[in-house]
Amino acid sequence: MEEAERLLLSTERAMKKVIISSIPPSSTPEVISAIDFVVATLASYLLEEGEDDFDLDLTALLLDAGLKNDEDDADNAFTALLETLNIMLDPNSLGSEFEETEDYSHCSMCERHTKLTLHHLIPKQTFPHYLKKKLLPPNITIPNFSKTFKIGQFLNSYGIYVCRPCHSAIHRCETNKVLATEFNNLERLMEHPKIGGWVAFNAKQKVKGEKRI
Structure with missing residues (x-):
């Protein structure tokens, strides 16, 4: 073959x-x-x-x-x-999970000024489950969910921009299923003992090629 x-x-x-x-x-x-x-x-x-x-x-x-x-x-x-x-097949979803933005900005977690990647707060690997059920995790409330809401559009855009090290740390700490159900917003992520400790450490690290503002 x-x-x-x-x-x-x-x-x-x-x-x-x-x-x-x-x-x-x-x-x-x-x-x-x-x-x-x-x-x-x-x-x-x-x-x-x-x-x-x-x-x-x-x-x-x-x-x-x-x-x-x-x-x-x-x-x-x-x-x-x-x-x-x-x-x-959305152009924004094809390719690497860790594709970085071209512009520099502040990481939502460690607040360093660097290139960022979108972390889907409901990981893409769990999309089929929520599309099939036509439901979201219980703690996520959307007005007019049953009438006008497009769950696919929401899943693809619901996320935070973080630096690559913070993004990797998130996925090291929990499975995609647990991230989707238990740590699906920034506040919950920051309360995770492993992630909170990582963020405190990473915030002190110098960014390679960092741009000062």
Whole structure:
């Protein structure tokens, strides 16, 4: 098997695992078959075009796969799939979890002036769980949640900007599941005994190439 083929199969498996976990458990064999088509198409397109040039009409793709958008169906697989795909393939989500901003600013945790990365307070690896349940952790309250709220958009933007060392420290201290349920805001993170101690230490460290303001 050639390297390109191995990469394609690996990408397909990773995509399918995330997508399957986000659809209603009652989904029909036709939906599962449609997912195979969607995954194969997306994986090929992504590997050929690359992350930077990714531009595909996801609604049209789902329709081409034979899925119908029944808005009156509470277990509408079309809507669940579209929301999951939009998050997976958002330009801001593709690529490294630790991609830094170009500009310098203050870390929300240690307050050093440096390049930052977005820490998703509900980690991306747990998105499928919340998309499938259409719920958020109990301590997060959103007005008009059931009427106008788009959970996918919220998950993708709900976060804090922190420096790379602080970001790494967060993920060393707890699993993604625990971070999502127990440490999903800045105040809770700072109260974590390991993270609080780390922040106090890191705040005293000099930033390499630091820009003074």
